[in-house]
Amino acid sequence: MKSNVAFIRQLLGKIMLTTLVILALFLGGCTVQTPANAQKKSAIRTLIVGGGSSHNFDKWYKEVDVATLEKDGLAAVRYTSDVSEILPQLANLDVLILTNNQPMEDPELRKAIIAFAAEGKGLILAHAALWYNWKDWPEYNLYLAGGGSRGHDKYGAFDVTVTDTKHPVTRDVPEKFNLSDERYYYKADANGPGIKILASSSVQGNEVVYPSVFVINHPKARIVGLALGHDSASHDLSAYQALLRNAVKWVSRK
Numbered sequence: 001m002k003s004n005v006a007f008i009r010q011l012l013g014k015i016m017l018t019t020l021v022i023l024a025l026f027l028g029g030c031t032v033q034t035p036a037n038a039q040k041k042s043a044i045r046t047l048i049v050g051g052g053s054s055h056n057f058d059k060w061y062k063e064v065d066v067a068t069l070e071k072d073g074l075a076a077v078r079y080t081s082d083v084s085e086i087l088p089q090l091a092n093l094d095v096l097i098l099t100n101n102q103p104m105e106d107p108e109l110r111k112a113i114i115a116f117a118a119e120g121k122g123l124i125l126a127h128a129a130l131w132y133n134w135k136d137w138p139e140y141n142l143y144l145a146g147g148g149s150r151g152h153d154k155y156g157a158f159d160v161t162v163t164d165t166k167h168p169v170t171r172d173v174p175e176k177f178n179l180s181d182e183r184y185y186y187k188a189d190a191n192g193p194g195i196k197i198l199a200s201s202s203v204q205g206n207e208v209v210y211p212s213v214f215v216i217n218h219p220k221a222r223i224v225g226l227a228l229g230h231d232s233a234s235h236d237l238s239a240y241q242a243l244l245r246n247a248v249k250w251v252s253r254k
């Protein structure tokens with residue numbers, strides 16, 4: 001009888017221990033599934049490339065735009081102004097945002113960026129990267145930017161009017177807003193794939209309007225051109241921030 005009691009005690013002890021181990025494993029497993037971690041997992045892997053002349057890339061892209069995109073876990077963003085850091089990261093990216101006007105001379109890098117688009121990945125070409133920056137790389141403007149800018153109005157106020165309110169990139173963006181920026185003279189190249197204008201810029205007393213936000217009709221990739229973005233007046237503006245977040249989401253197809 002005594003040995004039976006001892007046996008039962010021993011058995012209960014083992015059951016308790018096993019239960020504790022299972023509970024610990026379960027709780028341990030649960031930490032992997034927390035919403036915060038799950039959110040991190042699905043964040044859009046994004047690289048912003050800056051660097052070059054005439055702009056405070058560190059302030060407006062590295063600091064403000066990274067924060068805009070990482071808000072609520074939308075994207076996991078890295079920033080670099082070292083163009084040699086682009087190529088090793090391309091394979092693990094959902095979205096590449098080029099804002100730089102510094103050269104990208106490595107032929108392998110150029111090929112890899114064209115291939116990134118051909119794979120159907122997401123690209124955003126912003127402000128300075130919509131210029132005709134690189135005479136020895138016409139494919140960039142022709143196939144990726146669909147054209148480019150060779151000038152802009154002197155920095156000042158102008159209106160931006162959303163012309164396609166149904167497109168996901170213009171969601172929650174006011175139909176008309178005013179900001180101070182450089183109004184880029186972006187023109188689509190007639191030999192390129194063509195663009196679809198989502199928003200355009202105008203100034204009073206001037207009949208010429210220019211595209212401010214547009215989609216390049218690339219056969220595979222989703223590419224958004226965002227001509228705005230010289231300084232705080234755009235990067236700190238909620239309309240700009242909504243356009244940037246929408247663009248990252250849309251080009252990544254997530």
Ligand SMILES: [Zn+2]
Pocket residue numbers: 054055127128182229230
């Ligand atoms: Zn500028």
